[in-house]
Amino acid sequence: MSSAFEAELILSRPYLTRKQISRAQKNTISDLRSYSQKKLVIIKYLSDMCVQLKLPRKTLETAIYYYERYHLFNAFETELIYLLATSCLVLSCKQTETLKKVNEICQVSYKVRKILKANQDMMETFKKRIWQTELRILESCSFDYRVNNFLHIDEYIIKIGKSLQLEPNVCYLAWLIAYDVLKSDILLIVPQHCIAIAILKISVELFNLQNDNSANENNNTKWSKVDYSFFETNESSVNEAYFEISNFYINTFDICDLQANIPPNYPHIGIESFIELKQNTGRQRGLGELENEDINRDPFLNNIRSTAVRERRHVLSSKLVIDEYNAINDTQHK
Amino acid sequence: MSESNYTKEKKVGEGTYAVVYLGKQLSSGNNIAVKEIKTSEFKDGLDMSAIREVKYLQELNHPNVINLIDIFMAYDNLNLVLEFLPTDLEVVIKDKNILFTPADIKSWLLMTLRGVYHVHRNFILHRDLKPNNLLISPDGLIKVADFGLARAVPGPREMLTSNVVTRWYRAPELLFGAKHYTYAVDVWSIGVIFAELMLRIPYLPGQDDMNQMEVTFRALGTPTDKQWPEVSSFPGYNKLQIYPPPSRDELRKRFIAATESALTLMENMLMMNPHTRWDTTQCLESEYFKELPTPSDPAQINILSQKA
Numbered sequence: 001m002s003s004a005f006e007a008e009l010i011l012s013r014p015y016l017t018r019k020q021i022s023r024a025q026k027n028t029i030s031d032l033r034s035y036s037q038k039k040l041v042i043i044k045y046l047s048d049m050c051v052q053l054k055l056p057r058k059t060l061e062t063a064i065y066y067y068e069r070y071h072l073f074n075a076f077e078t079e080l081i082y083l084l085a086t087s088c089l090v091l092s093c094k095q096t097e098t099l100k101k102v103n104e105i106c107q108v109s110y111k112v113r114k115i116l117k118a119n120q121d122m123m124e125t126f127k128k129r130i131w132q133t134e135l136r137i138l139e140s141c142s143f144d145y146r147v148n149n150f151l152h153i154d155e156y157i158i159k160i161g162k163s164l165q166l167e168p169n170v171c172y173l174a175w176l177i178a179y180d181v182l183k184s185d186i187l188l189i190v191p192q193h194c195i196a197i198a199i200l201k202i203s204v205e206l207f208n209l210q211n212d213n214s215a216n217e218n219n220n221t222k223w224s225k226v227d228y229s230f231f232e233t234n235e236s237s238v239n240e241a242y243f244e245i246s247n248f249y250i251n252t253f254d255i256c257d258l259q260a261n262i263p264p265n266y267p268h269i270g271i272e273s274f275i276e277l278k279q280n281t282g283r284q285r286g287l288g289e290l291e292n293e294d295i296n297r298d299p300f301l302n303n304i305r306s307t308a309v310r311e312r313r314h315v316l317s318s319k320l321v322i323d324e325y326n327a328i329n330d331t332q333h334k
Numbered sequence: 335m336s337e338s339n340y341t342k343e344k345k346v347g348e349g350t351y352a353v354v355y356l357g358k359q360l361s362s363g364n365n366i367a368v369k370e371i372k373t374s375e376f377k378d379g380l381d382m383s384a385i386r387e388v389k390y391l392q393e394l395n396h397p398n399v400i401n402l403i404d405i406f407m408a409y410d411n412l413n414l415v416l417e418f419l420p421t422d423l424e425v426v427i428k429d430k431n432i433l434f435t436p437a438d439i440k441s442w443l444l445m446t447l448r449g450v451y452h453v454h455r456n457f458i459l460h461r462d463l464k465p466n467n468l469l470i471s472p473d474g475l476i477k478v479a480d481f482g483l484a485r486a487v488p489g490p491r492e493m494l495t496s497n498v499v500t501r502w503y504r505a506p507e508l509l510f511g512a513k514h515y516t517y518a519v520d521v522w523s524i525g526v527i528f529a530e531l532m533l534r535i536p537y538l539p540g541q542d543d544m545n546q547m548e549v550t551f552r553a554l555g556t557p558t559d560k561q562w563p564e565v566s567s568f569p570g571y572n573k574l575q576i577y578p579p580p581s582r583d584e585l586r587k588r589f590i591a592a593t594e595s596a597l598t599l600m601e602n603m604l605m606m607n608p609h610t611r612w613d614t615t616q617c618l619e620s621e622y623f624k625e626l627p628t629p630s631d632p633a634q635i636n637i638l639s640q641k642a
Contacts, residue, residue, distance in 0.1 A: 007339065090379065094385050099382070102378045131379035134380045138380075145389035145392050146392055146393065155489070310409065311406055311407070312407040313407075315404055315405070320404070327361040
């Protein structure tokens, strides 16, 4: 077989910074406001689906990651969002080993969307289109299954909360926050265990705002002893998630689900609580960003992905890319 | 942009979810295998086995586990590039023209256990170990392959399906239909493979699922509540014929060439109670691997058919 056709070699980059995300979205999303509004609609839709199908939080989380990730490299089209979201859920069920038949997912989808007159033909077309979308979604993740495999926010809130000996009500508040967090972009920025730690930190601090000073100090010293490297992360990643989440609440507190779900005996939490948290952080910083100029030169973010390239290779290790680059250069020199 | 890096030269097999080709990696000149994944509508879209295979092989990097080199999309098909492995243990066991020694068996078992130890260390259950899935590289190394049934160790409340592992290599807890099980199911399979290597015929060849229980318990004894508390609470236990476990002498007669420590290792891998069954660490540290003969150098094992 001849090898003389174009091929593309793409190194998987499962996490991007805020600026990098904006750069990629410039190619794919013409109206960011509409995208954000629709995203909330879709998250509500996916949440309802998960409730109906009795799927755990991790399946929802993975589906949302796929949905957001897809839109970094594929155009946002309002009329396709339900199809895409359903396809994300089908794939996420496979990824998180919470299998459901596509038939069942489609039926529930019609039910949730209150489409009553769905016939067999419609269903078959729907299924076919779901399957066609599956590979595109995976390709936007560079087939990198290391993401969403072992790590999920809710599971790590429990595990890390236990390991830090935090009180159950602190962890419960964290678990409530963790749902709202799925609506932000943070899943695309840092891995889930960093998000879990940031949420726990926020939860501890929200409790502290209400307590008297002695308890405050107690909790603060407890948190200052947390060794992020023990949890395979670092301060800037956790801070990044911390800022993303507190900003998210400050900007969109009214549409969040937190307020409606806080149990009665918990401290009062309002938008001002998050503003206070932000004021208390002082000079801490999140992840560093590259200069705009460099981001604009990054082909991974700037080039529009073309399915016309016949062979599109996705690799996980930069070593493989370098080895191959050297091999090609060697042969050219000879 | 670069040129295509892989060629597909010869179709060598076709499974339920993939077509396998032999080819070359052009940048290195190495032989490789390309698995082209079929997307079929009957399988609910992208096949679960394909997803599992990629998902777990991306996490694993070990000399005794098959290496996933690359993934690419071509003509809208998903292709997995794997290292080229010309043969497998099933072929070797079945080919009566190949002679192998106790030291060769020890070498293969050692490599298998090392590979599976690494899989378990990464919190993954293989769930389909059998000679056919233990591939052999050109330099004689055993590579654990086919992760189409593998899965991550489940959380405490997750239910698993007991319909895993090819029948002859299925552990008793699976035969009983357990919804929760552990790494021990893989160790059982390796135990059965060990027996098969010594006998050179399948050790527990059940004809169907019911018969598999019969065959397994006739050979190794029916488990009782004494050795495996609450085993009798599994549905269907009461219908079982109770066989006594084999004595050491009976085992010696069945496995003529086996040493005492080989039998001890095998017995502990084929322990009925999954809680007391040895894990891969205990197996690797067993006396069998410390006594003579030392395991053969993999590159020196002659697995070419002697039939001239």
